[in-house]
Amino acid sequence: MPCTADVLAGFARAGLVIGILAAGPAAAANPADPPPQPAQGSASAGDLKSDGPTQPAKLQDGQYTDANGDPTYHVTEGGKKVDWYTMSGYLRYSSNCIVCHGPDGMGSTYAPSLVDALKGMDYAHFAGIISGGKKDVNASQELVMPAFGDNRNVMCYMPDIYTYLRARSDGAIGRNRPAEHEPKPAAFAKAEDACMK
Numbered sequence: 001m002p003c004t005a006d007v008l009a010g011f012a013r014a015g016l017v018i019g020i021l022a023a024g025p026a027a028a029a030n031p032a033d034p035p036p037q038p039a040q041g042s043a044s045a046g047d048l049k050s051d052g053p054t055q056p057a058k059l060q061d062g063q064y065t066d067a068n069g070d071p072t073y074h075v076t077e078g079g080k081k082v083d084w085y086t087m088s089g090y091l092r093y094s095s096n097c098i099v100c101h102g103p104d105g106m107g108s109t110y111a112p113s114l115v116d117a118l119k120g121m122d123y124a125h126f127a128g129i130i131s132g133g134k135k136d137v138n139a140s141q142e143l144v145m146p147a148f149g150d151n152r153n154v155m156c157y158m159p160d161i162y163t164y165l166r167a168r169s170d171g172a173i174g175r176n177r178p179a180e181h182e183p184k185p186a187a188f189a190k191a192e193d194a195c196m197k
Protein backbone atom coordinates (compact mmCIF):
# COMPACT_ATOMS: atom_id res chain seq x y z
CA MET A 1 0.00 0.00 0.00
CA PRO A 2 1.47 3.40 -0.95
CA CYS A 3 2.30 5.78 1.88
CA THR A 4 0.24 8.92 2.37
CA ALA A 5 2.87 11.12 0.77
CA ASP A 6 2.78 9.05 -2.43
CA VAL A 7 -0.98 9.13 -2.54
CA LEU A 8 -0.95 12.86 -1.95
CA ALA A 9 1.59 13.41 -4.69
CA GLY A 10 -0.55 11.32 -7.03
CA PHE A 11 -3.66 13.30 -6.29
CA ALA A 12 -1.78 16.56 -6.57
CA ARG A 13 -0.61 15.53 -10.04
CA ALA A 14 -4.14 14.62 -10.99
CA GLY A 15 -5.17 18.09 -9.88
CA LEU A 16 -2.49 19.74 -11.97
CA VAL A 17 -3.57 17.72 -14.97
CA ILE A 18 -6.87 19.60 -14.93
CA GLY A 19 -5.34 22.46 -16.88
CA ILE A 20 -3.17 20.39 -19.17
CA LEU A 21 -5.91 18.05 -20.39
CA ALA A 22 -8.20 20.75 -21.70
CA ALA A 23 -5.38 22.40 -23.59
CA GLY A 24 -4.46 19.13 -25.37
CA PRO A 25 -5.57 18.36 -28.92
CA ALA A 26 -7.80 15.49 -27.72
CA ALA A 27 -10.12 17.98 -26.04
CA ALA A 28 -11.01 19.57 -29.38
CA ALA A 29 -11.18 16.34 -31.40
CA ASN A 30 -14.69 15.20 -30.52
CA PRO A 31 -17.42 17.36 -32.03
CA ALA A 32 -19.79 16.20 -29.27
CA ASP A 33 -17.59 17.77 -26.59
CA PRO A 34 -18.89 20.97 -25.03
CA PRO A 35 -17.43 24.13 -26.58
CA PRO A 36 -13.95 24.78 -25.25
CA GLN A 37 -13.54 27.14 -22.30
CA PRO A 38 -11.61 30.34 -22.99
CA ALA A 39 -7.92 29.49 -23.27
CA GLN A 40 -5.50 30.43 -20.53
CA GLY A 41 -4.51 34.05 -20.66
CA SER A 42 -7.55 35.15 -22.63
CA ALA A 43 -9.37 36.32 -19.52
CA SER A 44 -9.49 40.07 -19.30
CA ALA A 45 -8.84 41.87 -16.04
CA GLY A 46 -12.60 42.37 -15.75
CA ASP A 47 -13.25 38.60 -15.79
CA LEU A 48 -10.83 38.16 -12.89
CA LYS A 49 -12.34 40.78 -10.62
CA SER A 50 -13.74 39.11 -7.50
CA ASP A 51 -15.70 40.26 -4.50
CA GLY A 52 -13.66 39.89 -1.32
CA PRO A 53 -10.11 40.94 -0.39
CA THR A 54 -8.23 38.29 -2.39
CA GLN A 55 -8.09 38.91 -6.13
CA PRO A 56 -7.31 36.06 -8.53
CA ALA A 57 -4.21 36.52 -10.65
CA LYS A 58 -4.99 33.80 -13.16
CA LEU A 59 -7.87 31.78 -14.58
CA GLN A 60 -7.27 28.42 -16.17
CA ASP A 61 -10.05 26.01 -17.09
CA GLY A 62 -12.45 27.43 -14.55
CA GLN A 63 -9.92 27.43 -11.71
CA TYR A 64 -8.72 30.71 -10.26
CA THR A 65 -5.35 31.07 -8.55
CA ASP A 66 -3.74 33.94 -6.65
CA ALA A 67 -0.34 35.53 -7.25
CA ASN A 68 1.33 32.69 -5.28
CA GLY A 69 -0.37 30.01 -7.38
CA ASP A 70 -2.68 28.99 -4.51
CA PRO A 71 -6.30 28.20 -5.39
CA THR A 72 -8.66 31.08 -4.76
CA TYR A 73 -12.29 32.00 -5.22
CA HIS A 74 -14.05 34.11 -7.84
CA VAL A 75 -17.14 35.63 -6.28
CA THR A 76 -19.37 38.05 -8.16
CA GLU A 77 -22.83 39.62 -8.00
CA GLY A 78 -22.41 40.74 -4.41
CA GLY A 79 -21.55 37.31 -3.02
CA LYS A 80 -24.32 35.47 -4.87
CA LYS A 81 -22.38 33.84 -7.69
CA VAL A 82 -19.27 31.69 -7.18
CA ASP A 83 -16.76 29.83 -9.34
CA TRP A 84 -17.18 26.07 -9.77
CA TYR A 85 -14.46 25.16 -7.25
CA THR A 86 -16.10 27.18 -4.50
CA MET A 87 -19.43 25.48 -5.22
CA SER A 88 -17.86 22.02 -5.30
CA GLY A 89 -15.94 22.82 -2.12
CA TYR A 90 -19.15 23.79 -0.37
CA LEU A 91 -20.67 20.41 -1.28
CA ARG A 92 -17.58 18.42 -0.26
CA TYR A 93 -17.19 20.35 2.96
CA SER A 94 -20.82 19.67 3.77
CA SER A 95 -20.42 15.92 3.36
CA ASN A 96 -16.98 15.39 4.94
CA CYS A 97 -16.16 18.14 7.42
CA ILE A 98 -19.43 19.58 8.69
CA VAL A 99 -19.94 16.86 11.30
CA CYS A 100 -17.02 18.23 13.34
CA HIS A 101 -16.39 21.76 12.07
CA GLY A 102 -20.04 22.79 11.95
CA PRO A 103 -22.19 24.32 9.22
CA ASP A 104 -20.43 26.86 6.96
CA GLY A 105 -17.04 26.30 8.65
CA MET A 106 -18.21 28.05 11.81
CA GLY A 107 -16.73 25.53 14.27
CA SER A 108 -18.29 23.42 17.01
CA THR A 109 -17.60 22.56 20.63
CA TYR A 110 -15.31 19.79 19.33
CA ALA A 111 -13.45 21.29 16.37
CA PRO A 112 -12.22 24.83 15.65
CA SER A 113 -13.79 27.36 13.30
CA LEU A 114 -12.20 27.05 9.87
CA VAL A 115 -13.41 30.53 9.00
CA ASP A 116 -10.83 31.67 11.57
CA ALA A 117 -8.21 28.97 10.94
CA LEU A 118 -7.96 29.67 7.21
CA LYS A 119 -6.88 33.27 7.76
CA GLY A 120 -3.35 33.35 6.44
CA MET A 121 -3.13 29.57 5.96
CA ASP A 122 -1.60 28.77 2.58
CA TYR A 123 -2.64 25.82 0.44
CA ALA A 124 0.40 23.65 1.18
CA HIS A 125 -0.13 23.93 4.93
CA PHE A 126 -3.84 23.20 4.57
CA ALA A 127 -3.22 20.17 2.35
CA GLY A 128 -0.69 18.81 4.85
CA ILE A 129 -3.21 18.96 7.71
CA ILE A 130 -6.01 17.37 5.69
CA SER A 131 -3.92 14.49 4.38
CA GLY A 132 -1.93 13.84 7.56
CA GLY A 133 -4.36 14.88 10.30
CA LYS A 134 -3.60 16.77 13.50
CA LYS A 135 -3.81 15.99 17.19
CA ASP A 136 -3.85 18.39 20.11
CA VAL A 137 -2.34 16.33 22.90
CA ASN A 138 -2.33 19.23 25.37
CA ALA A 139 -6.08 19.78 25.35
CA SER A 140 -7.94 18.46 28.41
CA GLN A 141 -10.19 16.61 25.98
CA GLU A 142 -8.15 14.86 23.27
CA LEU A 143 -8.89 16.64 20.00
CA VAL A 144 -8.24 14.69 16.84
CA MET A 145 -8.37 15.89 13.27
CA PRO A 146 -8.49 12.64 11.25
CA ALA A 147 -6.06 12.05 8.37
CA PHE A 148 -7.89 11.98 5.03
CA GLY A 149 -4.89 10.85 2.96
CA ASP A 150 -6.66 7.66 1.84
CA ASN A 151 -10.08 9.23 1.30
CA ARG A 152 -10.66 10.14 -2.32
CA ASN A 153 -13.88 11.98 -1.56
CA VAL A 154 -11.67 14.49 0.19
CA MET A 155 -8.29 14.18 -1.55
CA CYS A 156 -9.70 14.58 -5.07
CA TYR A 157 -11.41 17.79 -3.98
CA MET A 158 -8.68 19.40 -1.88
CA PRO A 159 -8.44 22.62 -3.95
CA ASP A 160 -12.23 22.87 -3.96
CA ILE A 161 -12.54 22.65 -0.17
CA TYR A 162 -9.67 25.10 0.32
CA THR A 163 -11.23 27.55 -2.15
CA TYR A 164 -14.61 27.40 -0.45
CA LEU A 165 -13.15 27.88 3.03
CA ARG A 166 -10.97 30.71 1.81
CA ALA A 167 -14.03 32.50 0.47
CA ARG A 168 -15.75 31.99 3.83
CA SER A 169 -12.69 33.10 5.76
CA ASP A 170 -12.29 36.24 3.63
CA GLY A 171 -15.97 37.08 4.07
CA ALA A 172 -16.48 36.95 0.30
CA ILE A 173 -19.48 34.65 0.74
CA GLY A 174 -21.92 34.31 3.60
CA ARG A 175 -23.40 31.23 5.20
CA ASN A 176 -25.46 28.58 3.37
CA ARG A 177 -25.33 27.22 -0.15
CA PRO A 178 -24.12 29.70 -2.79
CA ALA A 179 -27.10 30.80 -4.90
CA GLU A 180 -25.42 30.52 -8.31
CA HIS A 181 -22.23 29.11 -9.75
CA GLU A 182 -20.11 29.20 -12.89
CA PRO A 183 -20.44 26.07 -15.08
CA LYS A 184 -18.53 22.90 -14.28
CA PRO A 185 -15.37 23.06 -16.44
CA ALA A 186 -14.96 20.13 -18.85
CA ALA A 187 -11.37 19.71 -17.68
CA PHE A 188 -12.55 19.46 -14.09
CA ALA A 189 -14.86 16.57 -14.95
CA LYS A 190 -12.02 14.72 -16.69
CA ALA A 191 -9.56 15.15 -13.83
CA GLU A 192 -12.27 14.17 -11.35
CA ASP A 193 -12.94 10.92 -13.20
CA ALA A 194 -9.23 10.14 -13.32
CA CYS A 195 -8.74 10.85 -9.61
CA MET A 196 -11.79 8.93 -8.40
CA LYS A 197 -10.94 5.75 -10.37
Ligand code: HEC
Nearest residue numbers: 096097100110111112117129134135136143144145146154
Ligand atom coordinates in the same frame (compact mmCIF):
# COMPACT_ATOMS: atom_id res chain seq x y z
C1 HEC B 1 -13.87 13.80 13.43
C2 HEC B 1 -13.93 15.24 13.48
C3 HEC B 1 -13.30 16.03 12.35
C4 HEC B 1 -13.56 15.94 11.00
C5 HEC B 1 -14.52 14.99 10.28
C6 HEC B 1 -12.75 16.96 10.38
N1 HEC B 1 -12.02 17.63 11.30
FE1 HEC B 1 -10.68 19.14 10.96
N2 HEC B 1 -10.19 19.17 12.92
C7 HEC B 1 -10.80 18.45 13.92
C8 HEC B 1 -10.22 18.81 15.21
C9 HEC B 1 -10.62 18.26 16.58
C10 HEC B 1 -9.22 19.77 14.94
C11 HEC B 1 -8.28 20.46 15.95
C12 HEC B 1 -7.05 19.60 16.09
C13 HEC B 1 -5.99 20.29 16.93
O1 HEC B 1 -6.29 21.25 17.61
O2 HEC B 1 -4.86 19.82 16.88
C14 HEC B 1 -9.23 19.98 13.49
C15 HEC B 1 -8.39 20.85 12.85
C16 HEC B 1 -8.48 21.17 11.51
C17 HEC B 1 -7.66 22.16 10.84
C18 HEC B 1 -6.55 22.96 11.47
C19 HEC B 1 -7.09 24.17 12.17
C20 HEC B 1 -6.01 25.00 12.79
O3 HEC B 1 -6.35 25.98 13.47
O4 HEC B 1 -4.82 24.70 12.63
C21 HEC B 1 -8.09 22.24 9.53
C22 HEC B 1 -7.54 23.14 8.45
C23 HEC B 1 -9.17 21.27 9.40
N3 HEC B 1 -9.38 20.66 10.61
C24 HEC B 1 -9.87 21.06 8.23
C25 HEC B 1 -10.81 20.04 8.06
C26 HEC B 1 -11.46 19.75 6.80
C27 HEC B 1 -11.27 20.54 5.52
C28 HEC B 1 -12.24 18.65 7.01
C29 HEC B 1 -13.07 17.90 5.99
C30 HEC B 1 -12.34 17.36 4.85
C31 HEC B 1 -12.10 18.28 8.41
N4 HEC B 1 -11.24 19.15 9.00
C32 HEC B 1 -12.77 17.22 9.01
C33 HEC B 1 -11.81 17.52 13.76
C34 HEC B 1 -12.33 17.10 12.53
